[in-house]
Amino acid sequence: MTKKLIMANWKMNLGLKDSIALASAYQEKFKNFTKADVVVCPSEFALSGVLKALKKSVALGAQNVFWQLQGAYTGEVSATMLEELGCQYVIIGHSERRQYLSESCRLVNLKLKSVLGNTKITPVVCVGENLAKRKANSHITFVSGQIKRALAGVKFDERLVIAYEPIWAIGTGVSATTADAQEMHAAIRSVLKRLYKEKGDNIRILYGGSVSALNAKELLKTPNVDGLLVGGASLKINDFGKIVNSA
Numbered sequence: 001m002t003k004k005l006i007m008a009n010w011k012m013n014l015g016l017k018d019s020i021a022l023a024s025a026y027q028e029k030f031k032n033f034t035k036a037d038v039v040v041c042p043s044e045f046a047l048s049g050v051l052k053a054l055k056k057s058v059a060l061g062a063q064n065v066f067w068q069l070q071g072a073y074t075g076e077v078s079a080t081m082l083e084e085l086g087c088q089y090v091i092i093g094h095s096e097r098r099q100y101l102s103e104s105c106r107l108v109n110l111k112l113k114s115v116l117g118n119t120k121i122t123p124v125v126c127v128g129e130n131l132a133k134r135k136a137n138s139h140i141t142f143v144s145g146q147i148k149r150a151l152a153g154v155k156f157d158e159r160l161v162i163a164y165e166p167i168w169a170i171g172t173g174v175s176a177t178t179a180d181a182q183e184m185h186a187a188i189r190s191v192l193k194r195l196y197k198e199k200g201d202n203i204r205i206l207y208g209g210s211v212s213a214l215n216a217k218e219l220l221k222t223p224n225v226d227g228l229l230v231g232g233a234s235l236k237i238n239d240f241g242k243i244v245n246s247a
């Protein structure tokens with residue numbers, strides 16, 4: 001397996017000035033860091049400002065993409081536009097977009113195909129169950145279904161990344177236990193192996209949901225946890241520094 005992948009998802013939290021300031025702090029903190037791949041995903045409007053503050057040790061990612069490349073799609077940005085801007089990663093199908101913008105598995109699938117087919121960008125597809133599904137013990141079936149729908153008709157590509165983010169753990173301070181993560185990541189690995197045979201072992205599976213400076217190390221030691229997608233804690237340079245250094 002390649003290096004661990006640690007991604008910061010700033011969501012809609014920082015304006016342009018604050019984004020550039022935090023990106024500069026990342027750059028300073030991680031300038032000699034090569035042990036893991038570090039990526040920052042600021043708001044779309046701050047992408048080029050943040051890129052200017054970054055050098056090679058931190059890569060730029062977007063939080064969303066549209067599935068068409070060009071045309072009358074007000075408010076949207078395409079994969080080729082993100083690539084031109086300097087993005088190397090893009091998050092697809094985050095649960096907040098599924099919840100607030102009705103993003104369906106079909107759209108996730110179209111976006112994924114657009115990114116893989118038209119750019120060199122690494123797509124990070126988010127999946128995860130809500131609390132009701134976990135309580136009903138249908139979390140594995142549900143997440144497996146999300147992955148199969150997201151990857152329908154998608155040939156193996158070594159860029160593919162899956163992020164398991166249980167909705168009940170996002171922004172709540174209640175992370176999944178390492179046992180929860182281990183169970184789900186193993187289930188996701190077996191779906192990937194069913195789809196892509198032994199190549200499925202090469203797809204990185206990230207964990208996300210209340211990752212903190214305190215739990216990052218344990219999570220990263222868990223089998224099949226190939227990296228982390230960090231929300232709240234990525235806004236604090238010292239916490240994010242500790243998380244990255246746990247890789």
Ligand code: PGA
Pocket residue numbers: 009165169170171172173208209210211229230231232233
């Ligand atoms: P959180 O968010 O770390 O604040 O829980 C994670 C995410 O939604 O990517």
